[in-house]
Amino acid sequence: MSNQDLSAWLGKTEQAVDDLGSGQIKRVAATFGAQPIMPGAPLPALWHWCFFQDPVAESGLGADGHPARGGFLPPADNRNRMWAGSRVEFFQSLLAGIEASRLSTLTHIEEKVGRSGQLLFVTVRHEFFQNGHLCIREEQDIVYREASAPNLAPGNAVPAAQWNESVSPTAVLLFRYSAITFNAHRIHYDVPYVVDVEGYPEKVVHGPLIATLNLHAFLRAHPTAQLRTFSFRGVRPLIAPQLFEVGGTLVESNHAHLWASNEGGIAQVADLIFD
Incomplete structure (x- = not known):
């Protein structure tokens, strides 16, 4: 079209x-x-x-x-x-x-x-x-x-982080996030569809869920920060139930780079400006 x-x-x-x-x-x-x-x-x-x-x-x-x-x-x-x-x-x-x-x-x-x-x-x-x-x-x-076929190739190497948190993307977490966002996209819960139709090895973690967990990890590390702009971009999928990490580093006093990653490398990148 x-x-x-x-x-x-x-x-x-x-x-x-x-x-x-x-x-x-x-x-x-x-x-x-x-x-x-x-x-x-x-x-x-x-x-x-x-x-x-x-x-x-x-x-x-x-x-x-x-x-x-x-x-x-x-x-x-x-x-x-x-x-x-x-x-x-x-x-x-x-x-x-x-x-x-x-x-x-x-x-x-x-x-x-x-x-x-x-x-x-x-x-x-x-x-x-x-x-x-x-x-x-x-x-x-x-x-x-x-x-x-989805892009399941390894991502870029993970930089040294100034803060990070580990996340276990359980089936319950994915179900609940789908429920609270009223998101029926089957890649997050329907394993036969995920594998047979879209070609992933298991359930896919929601991009906005990853971004939310990432931003809140930053806020726990910087509780007085006042957010101004936040952007994120998916690089490669994170597959449940494999553990992943969210973290980042300051590049200036009011500017941070954030990312989500697993043993295969970077999966999502984010940029944050704050006061």
Whole structure:
């Protein structure tokens, strides 16, 4: 499908509203082993990914578990979908228990040829508002690739870290993150589908879950940091239940490089600016 065929999707918008309620907050906190936050308290960084879902009936899902394409997102039939990365700007915290909205705009579509075949890159801008203020702006990169063997080659060597934490991606953790994000993508829980259809050896760890664990490891090491911008990009998949690590290093007093890795090397890289 050509860029010309997809031009009608550019500029499309979609809006979602969420009350950031205590029930969902308790579920998110339990997933991350954190204490629930009280109404009016700041929502921890990147927890916004666990809200603002637009539930879709099973009849409206594609074979991979994602919502069928051709609505807000353009059609990309017979391709595997990946959340490749995001660039997030933090202006002020979303507050628990207070209604907020998300305005999503499709800003970029581009077809490229990569080592695995045709790749369709789609960028969606998400803007999160509460009490009339822009709180978070995010650009999310989605990649649709032709069905082909996933990249399981070793990654780059892991640099020396100034802080790091070990993560055990259990089946329960992956299930719970899929549940709190209402994400039915089958690569995270359906082993026969994972192996027989998409070609991974086992369940795949969610990219945004890795990014969230990575950023919160940084915040535990730097509890007074005020986040300004955070970006992450997937390099290679992390496969459950193999242990992996999240960590990073300061390159300046207000600038950090973060990464996630396992014994095969770097799997996700991230960049953070903070005060």
